[in-house]
Amino acid sequence: MYARFRLMLLAVGMVSVSIAGGYYRCYEYHASDFVMKPPLPYKRMFIAAPNVWPKQEQRPLVMFFTDASGRHEKMSQYLECKWNSRKERYRCGGECDAGEVMMGKDMSLNFDTDYKLQVDIPVSISQEEDRSELDLKAGTAVAKAVSVVCPLYVEQLFDPVRDGEYKDGPLLHVCYVQKVRRAQTVSYGGCMMSMKPCAVVGKQHFGTYPNEDDTYAAFLRCVDSKPRK
Numbered sequence: 387m388y389a390r391f392r393l394m395l396l397a398v399g400m401v402s403v404s405i406a407g408g409y410y411r412c413y414e415y416h417a418s419d420f421v422m423k424p425p426l427p428y429k430r431m432f433i434a435a436p437n438v439w440p441k442q443e444q445r446p447l448v449m450f451f452t453d454a455s456g457r458h459e460k461m462s463q464y465l466e467c468k469w470n471s472r473k474e475r476y477r478c479g480g481e482c483d484a485g486e487v488m489m490g491k492d493m494s495l496n497f498d499t500d501y502k503l504q505v506d507i508p509v510s511i512s513q514e515e516d517r518s519e520l521d522l523k524a525g526t527a528v529a530k531a532v533s534v535v536c537p538l539y540v541e542q543l544f545d546p547v548r549d550g551e552y553k554d555g556p557l558l559h560v561c562y563v564q565k566v567r568r569a570q571t572v573s574y575g576g577c578m579m580s581m582k583p584c585a586v587v588g589k590q591h592f593g594t595y596p597n598e599d600d601t602y603a604a605f606l607r608c609v610d611s612k613p614r615k
Contacts, residue, residue, distance in 0.1 A: 409437060410448075410536050411435055411437055412434050412435075412533070412535065412540060413432060413532065413534065414430065414532050414534045415433075415532075417451075418523070419523060419529040420521065420523065421520075421522070421523050422505070422518045422521075423519045423521070425518070426461060426505070427460060428451035428460040428461065430453070431452075432450055432451075432534070432536075433448065434447065434448045434450065434540050435493075440467070440469070440476075443467065446464040446465055446467075447465040448464055449464075449503075450539070452537060456537030456538060456539055457606060461506065461507070462505075463480045464480070465479065466478065467479075473498065475498075476491075478503075484503060484517065485499075485503040485504045485519070486502070487520070492531065493531035494528045494530050495528065497520075497521055497522060502520060502521055504519050504520065538606070538609065557601050558581070558594055558597070558598070559579070559581070559582065559583055559593075559594050559595075559601070560594075560601060561577070561584035561590060562576050562578070562589060562608055563576025564576060565590065573611040574609075574611050576589070577592070577605060578605075579601055579602065579605050592608050592613070
């Protein structure tokens with residue numbers, strides 16, 4: 387499921403991705419508050435909530451796990467959250483019958499459910515799907531959330547408002563708004579990934595690449611103002 391879902395996300399995804407973002411607000415949790423069975427490697431855990439949520443609950447939240455930099459996703463799970471008046475918390479169900487997690491209005495998490503949330507283990511498209519169950523470590527009743535600036539990787543997530551519902555090609559272009567040279571250094575501003583050539587979207591050309599993994603790597607080089615020599 388993970389591999390198929392990521393392919394679907396790329397196929398349905400984005401017309402362009404910019405570090406400006408603005409569709410999501412993000413919350414971070416202490417990774418040490420959680421355990422996975424079987425264990426999976428990650429350093430940080432976040433939830434990205436659409437800014438319109440919970441006034442408009444039809445847009446899903448995204449729980450995602452990254453490396454220490456927040457730039458590279460390890461795993462993710464889309465969450466459909468509905469208010470449960472009996473428990474006075476949101477009951478959030480994972481995509482494709484992947485269990486549940488309870489969430490407070492303060493975005494805190496707990497697992498007051500018999501069917502704990504599961505996260506798809508990344509596999510190649512030819513492998514059988516597998517999942518890891520997420521739970522709180524022994525002695526932790528509730529995982530607290532801290533509001534944070536969304537990590538850069540969130541800009542890879544599908545934004546249905548900014549990007550429209552469909553696209554007709556892969557993201558193979560990295561563009562930017564401005565370049566400033568100072569002595570022996572150069573800095574780029576307004577870096578973005580685009581389905582269309584940079585000239586078509588009114589931006590400057592940073593590079594064109596054979597696949598979206600290479601495009602994202604180049605996008606990071608643009609953000610860091612470290613083009614290849």
